[in-house]
Each structure stands twice: as structure tokens, then as C-alpha cells.
Amino acid sequence: MALLFRREAPVLHFGPRLPKDPSTNQRMRWSPGKRRFVLWPALMYRVVAPEVRDRELNVLQKAVLGMCRAGTTNVQRIGERLHIHADLAALIYIELQERRLLGSNGLPTEKGRELFEEETLDASRMVTGHVFQDPWTGDLWPRFVEKLDYVELQQNPNGGFPDLVLGSKGKPRRERAFMVLPGDLALPPAPGASEIVRVTRRHRSALRRSESYESADEDDTLAHAGSVVLERVSLVDDRPTPVFVTTFIYLSEAGDVGGEWHACDPFGLGVSPTLRRALEREMRSSSGLHSVLESMIGRSLDEQIQEQQRWAGEVRAMAINNVEMALSVSARDLPQYEDLVALEYAHVEAGLLGESCPEHKLRDLLGAARRALEGTFKAIFDRHPPRFVWRRVYTDRRPVEDEAYCQGVYEASAKAVGFRVPLPEALARVKPNHVKAACYPDGGWRLRGAIVAAVLAARDDRAHPLRRAASQEPGLLEVLDNVATRAGGAVHAGAERPSLQSVLPVIADVHRAVGLLSGLGQPFDSTRT
Amino acid sequence: MTSAPRQVTDINGVRYSLLRQLGRGGQGAVYEVDGGRLAAKVVFDSSPSRRERLRNQLTQVKRLSLADLEIARPLEMLREPVLGYVMELLTGMQPLKALGAVPKDAASPAAWYLAGGGLRRRLQLLARSADVLAALHGKGLVYSDPSPHNIFVSESPDATEVRFIDADNIHYASVAGVPAVFTPGYGAPELVRCASGVNSLTDAHAFSVLAFQTLSLAHPLIGDAVSDGPPDREEEALDGRLPWIDHPTDDTNRASYGIPRPSVLSRKLVDLAEGAFGAGLREATKRPGVSEWAECLHGAADATLSCPSCKGTYYFTEKLCPWCDEPRPAFATAAFNLWDPSLGPGGELLQKPAGERRRVVVAAVLGLTDGETVSVTQRLAHGRDGAASARPVIELQLTGSRLSLRSVDGARYRLSSPSGGRDAEVADRVKEIRLEPGAASWRLHLGSPDSLHRVVNFELRPGGAR
Numbered sequence: 001m002a003l004l005f006r007r008e009a010p011v012l013h014f015g016p017r018l019p020k021d022p023s024t025n026q027r028m029r030w031s032p033g034k035r036r037f038v039l040w041p042a043l044m045y046r047v048v049a050p051e052v053r054d055r056e057l058n059v060l061q062k063a064v065l066g067m068c069r070a071g072t073t074n075v076q077r078i079g080e081r082l083h084i085h086a087d088l089a090a091l092i093y094i095e096l097q098e099r100r101l102l103g104s105n106g107l108p109t110e111k112g113r114e115l116f117e118e119e120t121l122d123a124s125r126m127v128t129g130h131v132f133q134d135p136w137t138g139d140l141w142p143r144f145v146e147k148l149d150y151v152e153l154q155q156n157p158n159g160g161f162p163d164l165v166l167g168s169k170g171k172p173r174r175e176r177a178f179m180v181l182p183g184d185l186a187l188p189p190a191p192g193a194s195e196i197v198r199v200t201r202r203h204r205s206a207l208r209r210s211e212s213y214e215s216a217d218e219d220d221t222l223a224h225a226g227s228v229v230l231e232r233v234s235l236v237d238d239r240p241t242p243v244f245v246t247t248f249i250y251l252s253e254a255g256d257v258g259g260e261w262h263a264c265d266p267f268g269l270g271v272s273p274t275l276r277r278a279l280e281r282e283m284r285s286s287s288g289l290h291s292v293l294e295s296m297i298g299r300s301l302d303e304q305i306q307e308q309q310r311w312a313g314e315v316r317a318m319a320i321n322n323v324e325m326a327l328s329v330s331a332r333d334l335p336q337y338e339d340l341v342a343l344e345y346a347h348v349e350a351g352l353l354g355e356s357c358p359e360h361k362l363r364d365l366l367g368a369a370r371r372a373l374e375g376t377f378k379a380i381f382d383r384h385p386p387r388f389v390w391r392r393v394y395t396d397r398r399p400v401e402d403e404a405y406c407q408g409v410y411e412a413s414a415k416a417v418g419f420r421v422p423l424p425e426a427l428a429r430v431k432p433n434h435v436k437a438a439c440y441p442d443g444g445w446r447l448r449g450a451i452v453a454a455v456l457a458a459r460d461d462r463a464h465p466l467r468r469a470a471s472q473e474p475g476l477l478e479v480l481d482n483v484a485t486r487a488g489g490a491v492h493a494g495a496e497r498p499s500l501q502s503v504l505p506v507i508a509d510v511h512r513a514v515g516l517l518s519g520l521g522q523p524f525d526s527t528r529t
Numbered sequence: 530m531t532s533a534p535r536q537v538t539d540i541n542g543v544r545y546s547l548l549r550q551l552g553r554g555g556q557g558a559v560y561e562v563d564g565g566r567l568a569a570k571v572v573f574d575s576s577p578s579r580r581e582r583l584r585n586q587l588t589q590v591k592r593l594s595l596a597d598l599e600i601a602r603p604l605e606m607l608r609e610p611v612l613g614y615v616m617e618l619l620t621g622m623q624p625l626k627a628l629g630a631v632p633k634d635a636a637s638p639a640a641w642y643l644a645g646g647g648l649r650r651r652l653q654l655l656a657r658s659a660d661v662l663a664a665l666h667g668k669g670l671v672y673s674d675p676s677p678h679n680i681f682v683s684e685s686p687d688a689t690e691v692r693f694i695d696a697d698n699i700h701y702a703s704v705a706g707v708p709a710v711f712t713p714g715y716g717a718p719e720l721v722r723c724a725s726g727v728n729s730l731t732d733a734h735a736f737s738v739l740a741f742q743t744l745s746l747a748h749p750l751i752g753d754a755v756s757d758g759p760p761d762r763e764e765e766a767l768d769g770r771l772p773w774i775d776h777p778t779d780d781t782n783r784a785s786y787g788i789p790r791p792s793v794l795s796r797k798l799v800d801l802a803e804g805a806f807g808a809g810l811r812e813a814t815k816r817p818g819v820s821e822w823a824e825c826l827h828g829a830a831d832a833t834l835s836c837p838s839c840k841g842t843y844y845f846t847e848k849l850c851p852w853c854d855e856p857r858p859a860f861a862t863a864a865f866n867l868w869d870p871s872l873g874p875g876g877e878l879l880q881k882p883a884g885e886r887r888r889v890v891v892a893a894v895l896g897l898t899d900g901e902t903v904s905v906t907q908r909l910a911h912g913r914d915g916a917a918s919a920r921p922v923i924e925l926q927l928t929g930s931r932l933s934l935r936s937v938d939g940a941r942y943r944l945s946s947p948s949g950g951r952d953a954e955v956a957d958r959v960k961e962i963r964l965e966p967g968a969a970s971w972r973l974h975l976g977s978p979d980s981l982h983r984v985v986n987f988e989l990r991p992g993g994a995r
Contacts, residue, residue, distance in 0.1 A: 147564060160939065170621025170683035170690050 004135060004185050005041050005242045007161070012044075013151035013246045019270030030250035036296045037164055037177035037248045038289075040266060040275065042132040042141065043188070043240035049129060049144055049196050049233050057119050060084070064092045065101060065108060065116050073106030126233075131191060131199055133240060134278070138188030140195055142202035143267045151246055164246060178292045179244060180282055190240070193233040206269050247275060249293060261297060315352075319344035326511055327520040334518055335382065336375030343368040347507050350500055362498040369510045370447060370487035373480065376514050377450040381441075384464050389456035390436035399432035406432060410452055413459040414477060418470030424481040427451060447484045451477065469516040476516060479509045537569055539605035539615055545569055559694075561618060567604070570697075571613040580612050583697065587614055590699050593670065597916050599661050601681075602696040619692050623684045625654065626677035629743045638746070639841075639852050646686040647852075648744070648793055649833040649842035653689040654682045655740045656826035660914060661693055662736055663820040666729040673698040673727040675735040676712035677743070689919075702728040714748060715739060718769030719813055730813040733822070737805035740822060744794060747787025749773045749806045754782045773806035775799075792851040795829040795844055827908065828893060834860050835898040845896045848993030857993035861897040861927050861964055865909055866890060868974065868984040878984070892983060897927040904937070910975040910983060922975070923955060927964075930989055934973065935959045943974040964989040 018028040057065065060082075067078045075093050079086035096102040101112030108116060129146040133139070152165040154174060167173040245266035252262060263279055265272040283290045322344045323331050331337055346365040350357045393399060393406045400406055407428040411421045422428065427448055434449030435456070455477070458464035469476050486498075486506045538544050546563035553559075557572035574580050584606070591603040591614070603614035628645045635641040645651070658680050665672055672679075672693060679698070683690045698710060709720050709727050717734035719725035741749045750766045752774040765771050772779040775790060790799060801817045809816030833842045834857065841852035848857055867879035867890050880887040893909050904921035907913040911922075923942060926933045934955045936942055944953040944960065947969035953960065955973065962971045966989045976982020 149564075149566070156939065168621030169617065169619045169692065170623075170681075171685045171688040172690065 003183075004043075004187065005182050005244075007179065007181070009041075009242045009244055011039055011151050011153060011162075011164070011244045011246060013149050013164070013166075014145065014266060015149075015268040016247045016264035016266050017268055017270075018250070018252075018264065029253040031253045034251035034296055035248050036250075036292050037175045037246060038263075038279070038292070039161070039177050039179040039244035040247050040278075041135050041180055041182050042243055042245055042266075043135050044130050044132055044243045045191060045240050046236035047129060047131055047144075047191075047196050047234065048126055048236060049131070049200050050126060056115060060088075060092055061096060062116070062119060064089060065096055065112060068093075068096075068102055068106055069108050069113065069116055071107075128236060131196055132243075132245065133188060133191060135182050135185050135188065135242070136278075136281075140191050140199045141267070142199045142206060144196075144200040144203045145267065177246065178289060180279075180286065180289060187240070190235060190238070196233050247272075249276075249279065249296065251296065261293065315345055315348050316341070318348045322348065327515055327518065330520055331518070334520075335379040336372065336514075336518075339368075339372045339375035340514060343372040343507070343510065350503070355500060357500050359498065362500060362503050365503055366487040366498060366506065369483060369507055372510055372514060373483060374447055374450065376517050377438075377447070377454060380454055380465055380517065381438075381450070384454075384457060384461055386439045386453040386457040388439070389453055390432065390439050392456060393432035393435055399436070403429060406430075410455065413456050417455055417458045417464075417467055418474060419455070419477050420474040424478050426485065427477060427481045447487075448481070451480055451484075465517050465519060468519060469513075473512075473516055476513060479513055482506070483509055483513070534571070534611060537571065537611050537613070538608045540608050541605060542608075543605070545615060547571075557613065562615065565620070566618055567615050568601075568618040569607065569613060569615050570695075571607070571611055572697075574612065584612060586700075587697050590696050593699065594668070595665075595696070595699075598664050598693075599657070599691050599916070600665075600693045600696055600699075614697075616694075616696070617692075619681050619694070621684050621688075622681040622690065622692060624678050625658070625680040625682050625691075625739065625743065628654070628682070629677045629739070629746065631746060642746075642788070643839065643841045643852060644686065646689075647840075647842040648844075649830050649835075650686060650689060651743050651793075652826050652830035652833070654691055655743055656823055656830055657689060657691045657919070658693075659736060659740070659819045659823035659826055660918070661691065662732055663818070663823050664915060665699070666732065666819060669701060670699055671702055671727050671729055671732050673700050673709065673732070674711050674715070675732055675739060676715045677739050678712060680739070700727060702726065711735065714751075714767065716767070717813065718767065718810060721764075721768040725813070728813075729818065730816050733816050733819050734805065734809075734813070736819050736822060737802065737809075737816070740798075740826070741794075741802055741806075744798075745787045745790055747774060747784050749775070749802065750782075750810075752782030752784040756784075769810045773802075773810065775802065776807065777803070789851075792843065792847075795825070795832065795846075797825040798829055801825055823914075831893055831895045831909070834858075834896045835901050837899070845990075858899055859990065859992040860899065861932065861987055861989050863895040863897060863905070863925065864891055864986045864988065865893040865895070865983050866986060867892060867981065868976075869981045870979055871981075879981075895925075897925055897932070897987075899927050899929065902926045905975075905985070912983070923973070930964050931961050932964055932970075932987055933959045933961050943978065944971045945974060946971055962987070966991065 018030065020026065021028050063082050064078055067073075067081060072078055072081065075090040076086045078093070079089035082089065093102065093106075096112065097104075100109055101115060103109045103112075127146055129144050130148065131144055132141040134141065152172075153162040154165050155162050161177055161179040164175040164177050165172050166175055247264050247266040249261055249263050252260075261276075262271050263273075263276040264270070265275065279289065279293075283293065319341050323337075323340050327334075327340075331340065334340070343365075346361070346368045350361055350365050353361065392409050407423070410428055410430070411423055414423055415421045430448045430452045434446055435453050437446070438449040438453040454464075454466055458466035458470075461467075473479075483506055486503075534547065536544055536546050545567065547560040547569060548563055549561050551559045551561055551568060556574065557570055559568050559570045562569050572580075572583060574583065587603055587606060591606060593602075595602045601616045601619060603616055605615045607613045607615065628651060631638045631641055642648075646654075658675075662672055662675060674695070675693075679693060679695050681692045681694055709716075709731075711717075711720055711727075711731070712735075715735040715738050717725070717731040720727065720731050725731065738749055741747070750771065750773055751763065752766075752771075755762050755766045755771065762771070766782065771782045774782055774784040774787075776782070794802065801822060804815065804817045829844070832844055832846070834845045835842050836850035836853060836855055837858055838855035839850060839853035841850060843851050843857075845857065845860060845862070849855065850857065868877050869879050870877055872879070879890045881890050882888075892912065895903060895905070895909060897903055903925050905923040905925060906918060907920045907922055908918035909922075920938070922936070922938045922940070924933075924935045924937050934942075934944070935958065936956050939957070942955040944955055944962065945951070946953075953971070964970050964987055970987040970989075973985040973987075974982060975984065
């Protein structure tokens, strides 16, 4: 059987590059001399699919523009209809006018109408482009490319893989590249229409973020293809064209703990953990690829792994020590012990990296903080099940829709338990169904729902840990709410970039809250609350 | 049609969106194509017959095998009603004219000359341009209109790429009487007089002028008598009726401007200029061809050193840097000789008669400045020409009396000791040898030991004195 990929296959170059650092808006850099180009194989299909373009309106802008298009141009009424504050509606209205999408009469301009139709009606223009399939797994890259960019190659006079000729015409530069040649592979099945639509959507969402295409978003979770008529999506060619796409692996200039290496998305959208995993997989069978990486790292991978393991062991020992210093050695008996150690591990690691701690690690740290609290409430529920406390905000199996009533129920319970009221707004507005979900072990509960359920349960349970905690710290619920806010924001794309200095107080609050709730910690410093 | 379309289509139906205009001339304009890699030349000519002739000419040029030449050739023809073609976009390049005349706002002409890469870079750019013309002539073609406007060079002063634009100028040799296109100041006298069509010698004249001008910043035919004289004096000068500015005996057209020639023209380049603008001015067959220019320009570029003080480059035959008067530092030369193993042990170094004696054949000499990395290219190592000639083979770096060698093309090269008794190897790791003044060095072999190949003999040379 003939090999799918040969050295003569075309090489496409879509400009792989490092992501931007959100704090400086400057592109990140690789460590000098620590970059190696790789030619990665892909099966290219020419397809007819919806055009990929970046969205120009956010969801609220779209909604306000839609209201105006329907003739509702009064910001007060728009606010009422959209359940947003009138001031916010006015702000969006002005934004749309400044962008000349709304005219002075409040109706959409021609540009506004066109944009609304493009973005909202999703009458996607169908264009001819290319999708790329992984030859090993048959998965499609979440990319859709209309125009192909071939890279200039220079054959190596002494054999070997061709060199890439990059740079400008006036100052070209040759880059050595390692060509990953798959062995004898069977041709994977051709992609289906829904798969093609999905990758175009994921490409669009990646463009929006321009960081990593692997974060899940609403587009990924759509079970259907939206308004795209799947019959219109088709393969132009029956058989794929084997191609190579250029990418590179690198060590970050900012540095990573343990000399972590990264792989770039071949399509120019930042870092690609998927490609890195695929490279790791191929390295097991390709000594050439293995030595390319080792030459970049400057030592063997085994040494690196050992060093990482040693590092991980030392950080974990420090984390355990810190947890036990704060909560005594009895912390080992807590069901949420591993969650606490995980939080402390991320905390120690961030502390060691200092100001150079990458953003994703800070977000992970906030996520670990939330998980530690969730673990703590889960442990409380194991010993003090909330049972049917949710019924206090339900009538006839339906949740009470009156927010003021629910807020009254929550605050009365909190006050009875000993907490300070009024409750923080987000806590007071917890929906009854979230409280109900928290009352069941597999209810898919959220932290705020769990807090409220615990408060409701503590009202009738004299031995409930929340009662003891409230007696020591009446403002505890405000602290917990703040942690939920900060940690919740951290996991959402587009949220404000956390800094180490802004994260550390949140972690301190979690430590103290866990201490109070588990009965192993000290009361809060009054100046903190 | 005189206004630019926003979108053009090639004959295969591929559409190109045109962005900004990059340049405009008498015939048409060049636009950047959306995507950043291509440009489109659109010709504005309303005469149907001329349009037809140009279309045929472009179609013919597109069929020529020019892929290995540094010419921005037509990649695809545009579809009617537009006349033109799509070509590569010359990113990071500028016309050679940017290096040929001191801008009015330049504070110091010498500083401006050095900022553009100085003498060595000018020599290298001109040598590569001459290579392109020579290769074109080797295919029986002529470029017709070499000028500083039509040759693009790297913008970056540390790069030496060249591209000829306006590929529609390329012709087979034409006969007298057919209207010829040339840039005023660069047309051969016989073209100006309409006594000849374009041919390789008219190209050679144009190239000689632009080489002389780029190096010395003076036009070889426009002396003070012309620039200060009546307008018809220029016509006389350009059609060859006046002596050139450096004529050895006739000083009627001397130029008081430009850089002193000994600082920028090697002895061989002076000889070529004398041939081109002396005897060759009115007698085209006595004119040196572009391949001679190519060889001498490469040789001159190789024979330059960098001044440690002003970073300017100059010939290693100078005792002082002509740009700052700093004494020349100690340096080394790498002489490329020929090694013929069939001549028997001890006599492999090829020699040629020189009067009553015999002298070792020297194919090239490369100057090595202390602290500077220099590449031995395919041209020096194997005598190659064409696009591959600039590809580096070995990197050399002189540090005091130590010379580092490193293979950069993946091949291994043999080093033999001065006595020939010991061998070593140059591979991709740095190998160091020590040079001693007046003593034979290790010899670098650039080919298979059992066939004729080039060898390099290194020599440490003393610095100059003020």
C-alpha cells in the first residue's frame, strides 16, 4: 500500500505564533535559540462551508440592536424587556450609535441592519475553503481556511528535510524543520457535514479569543448545526490531499516551572495543547522528533521528567506542611483534605513563580480555591444532610418566582444561625432550583446554592458547623460570596486578568473559611472583615 | 483604462483584491494584493494594438524558464479587460536607486553611505545583480532596461537580496529600428542614437553605469562640463561623444563630485570601468560583459575588511580606513586554490606559468576581519553560480590569531596539517586552528580527496600604520 504522506507533499504556512500577553498586549516570546520548526501532517479536504468571521457584536449589543430594529427605541423599555438596568441599556444604545449602527432616530442604519442580519440571523454565506484532518485519529482540526499559503522550501543539498524560507523577500531566513512523516496509515473516513460546521464554529470562537481553541464555549455544546442548512455543506473533493502544516515548539522566554515546552497552533492562534499531546504521542515512536525536542531543551526528556517529578514532590510536601500548619495535623482526617492540598499546591507554585506566574496558573489557583470550598460544603452535607430544606422556596414542586420572598427566607435563616444580614446580593438572589440541586449529592450543584442550602439546614440543626462558624465570624457569608465571585470570574473567558497580588487575599479567605467550617482553624482577624 | 480596479481576475479565474498602490510609472501601476504575498501589475494603455503586443510579450515572458533567476516574473496573466499580471510581492525591498544618490537631508554623505551597508554590501548587491543579468544573457535573453529603478534590493542593510522587476522588459535581442525602452542615463550610446536594438552589450553598458554610480555616487558620463553646461551637452555625453569622467588622458569632462575612486573601486573594477566607458563607449564589442563585472564585483566584495572603529568596509589593500582614517587592523586572508590529486604527492596545488616562473592558481581571496563571522559560500567553495551560489557552506571567525571553522551545510570537510601528515575534520561543531604570520596554516579541503577541488590556505597579515 502506498504511503499517504511523502516528503514531496505541499507545505502550508499559516503563520504559527505565540499568543499575546493580555497584561501588556504584546506577543509573548520564546527563549532565544529555543524554538524548533516542525512540519505536521494533515489531510486537507476542500469543502463548501459557512464563512468564518469574527463576531462584531456581543450578546447585549445584538439584543439592543434587535429591539431597535423591532421599533422599541426607548432605553427604559429596552431595559425592561431585556431584564437589564435602563442605564446599561442606555450605555449600549450609545455604543451602537457611536459605531453608526443606530441612527439618531434610534433605528438601525443600513450598516446596522446588515450587521444584525449577518450576526443574528446567521444566514451564513457559504464559501469554498479547506478543513484539515488528523491522519491518525481522523479528527478535524477546529479550523477552516479559505486561502492556502504555501511556504517556500529550500531543498537541503546534503539530504534531509527541506528548509523553510521565511521572512520577507528582502531579508529571507532559512529555518531547519523536522518533518513528521506518518508511517503506513489507513485513510480515515471523510468528515461529515455536521463535523465541518462544528469546526467552522470552533474556528470562529477561537478567533474571538485568539488564544486557545480548546476552551469550550457555547458553540461547542450545540447539539445541532444552528441555522446552517447541512445539505449545503459538502466536500468538493472525494479524497483528501496530504499536506504538511508548519508549526513550532518552543520554550517560553518568561520561563515555566520545570522548563515546560509548548507547541504552537499551526493556524496562527496561539498555543496548542492538543498539538503538544500529539507531538508527545509521536515522540514515543520517532527518535528524530525526540532528539529535536531534546536539542531544544538542552537535556534529555527523561532528565526533564525526573526534574519535574522532583519539583512536584517538593511542592506537594510544602503544600501538605502549609495545610497542616494552618489546620493542624487533624486536617488529614477531613474528607476535603486532597482538595485543600491541591489548593495549597497551586498556591505554593504561584508564590514561587512570583510576578512571572502565568495567568492560567492564577486562574487554576482560583479554581482550586472554589473546589476547596465546594469540597468543604460537600463534607458538611455528608454529616449534616440538608434533606428537604429546598421546599422552603418551592410551592407545589415549583420554585417560588418571587425573589423578595426567597431573599426573605434566606436572610431569616442566616440571621437565626447568627450571620450578619443583609446577605450579599448574589447570595440573596440564589435561585430556588440551585438550592434544590445542592440538596442532592448528584444534583450538579453550585457553590452559592450549597451555601444557602447549608444556611437553611443550619437553622434547625443546633450542631451544624455553620452555627459554630457564625458565632466566631458573623461576616463569613460575605467572605464566601466574595470567593465565589472571584473564582467564578476566573474561569470565564474575557474576565479581568488576575494578578498574584489580587489572588492572594482570596486564598487567605478560603484558608480561614475552611478552618472555621471544619472547626480546625482560628477566628478571622477583625481587620480583614 | 487608467484607473485601478478594486479586484482583478487571472486567466484561471482566481480573484485578487487590490490594496494600496505600490508604485506607478509611465506604463502602469503595481498594487499589493490582499494576502500580503503577491502584487499585481496593471498596465494602462488604451491603444488596442499596443495592448495586444504587450499581452503577447507578457505571455511569452511567462513561458520563459526564469524560475531560477531573481526576477519578479509574471505568475499569472490577468483576464480582460485588465492588462497585466500577478507577481510576487517584494516585501522588505527597495529600488537600488535608494543607494545611488545622497539624499538632500543627509548630514554626512559618508555616514549615509555606511548606513546603507557601505562598500561591501554595495559590491555584493551589484555582484548578485550582475549574476542575474549574466544568467539571463546565458539563456539568450536581454533585460533591455537595467536601471536603479528596476532592480530592487533588500531594505535591511545586513541583507543582500536582489530582484529585477518589470519582467515585461525581457526580450530576445532586437534589431535597430524597433523602438527600444531604456531609462535615460542608462541607455547605451548606440541605443540613444537608434543605431542598434537591445542586446547583451546594451545591458552591459547600463549595468556598468549603475555599478559605477552605486559605488562612487557619480555618473560616469556626467562630469562638471555636462552638469554645468547647456542641455544638449548631456545628449552629447550620453550618446558617447564626450570622454568619461575618469578618462586617463582627456580631462575635459572631469567630475568634482562623487567618492574618490580608489576608495570604492578595486584595481580590476577600475580596469572594467575603463573598458566600459573608454574603448567600449562607442565600440560595443570592446565593452566588458556583465559576467566579467559579476566576477570582479564578487572578488572585490570578498577582499574587504570591516573597520573596527567606524564599521565601514574597505579593501584590505588600504593601510587606513578611508572613512575614518583608522589604521587597518591585523587580519587574515583565505586564499582559494585548486588541488589536483592526479598531479602526485607534494605537487597537488595547481600552478600556472607567470613569466618564467610558475604561480599557484588563486580562484578567490576572502578577507577575514577580527571578530567578524564570514561565510564561505558555494560560489567560493565550489565555483558555483546561480541562485545556489550564495548558500553558505562553512562559517569562519577570526579571533586574534585563532580561526574557528564550522560546517553549516551538514557536510564534513577535511583539514590537512601544513606538512600534510595529519588530518582533522570540520563538521557542525566549531573547530579551531591557530594562524601564525608568515607560516603555512592548516589547509581546508572543499571536495573529495580523489578529485579536483578547491582548498583554502589561511594567512595572518599585519595591520596598517598611520
